[in-house]
Amino acid sequence: MTVRIVDASRLPKSALGPRAPMWWGAVLLLAIETTTFAIMAASYFYVRATFLPWPPSPLPLVRWGALPLLPLALSAVPALLARSAAVAGDLRRMRVYMVMTTVFGLLFLAARAEEFARLPLRWDGNAYGSLVWTTLGLHTVDAVASVVENCFVSVILFRTPVEEKRRLDTAVAAWGWLALALVWLPFFSLFYLEALL
DSSP states (O other): OOOOOOOOTTSOSOOOGGGSHHHHHHHHHHHHHHHHHHHHHHHHHHHHHHOSSSSOSSOOOHHHHHHHHHHHHHHHHHHHHHHHHHHHTOHHHHHHHHHHHHHHHHHHHHHHHHHHHTOSSOTTTSHHHHHHHHHHHHHHHHHHHHHHHHHHHHHHHTSSSOOTTHHHHHHHHHHHHHHHHHHHHHHHIIIIIGGGO
8 A cells, every 4th residue: 555645745735715724614604694584574474464554653763674684784894905915914904904894893882772672672572573683682692792702803914924824814804794794684674674665
């Protein structure tokens, strides 16, 4: 039996994109989270089909739902820029845009706390109330985890020396935050705007 020996000493120590195991972990995590929110959307339409008249009252007010939407939407810009800076390997821009994404994330969480405080329905009042509270809760838990991750990545980016693999950390953190922002748009429309139509 012949044993082949492969010299791997010239291979890069880190990679971006599908060549990195962490990238695949992030893709699978996003797939799980997206599936969870798809289940919540399906539950919404099921509850909607069983409530007569629709929508049940009291309804959440648009202004309190729009309050966290503003920093969440604004956070997408520095997150996109942080990801592109990570791909380009620009450490200065990675630092600036990750800190901006984190600050917008903290503003979003403060606004979300106010949104929870202003919800006019109870989590145990009816199926619609349970659905709204559960969906908001799931999204908030994801947001807290992402903000904590963004804080850690930001702190690591300001330590010296910064290892090459931190580019992947920054790209994945920014990508995760973008997914979090995008997944909320249909739910905002369902919970706040559909009731106005």
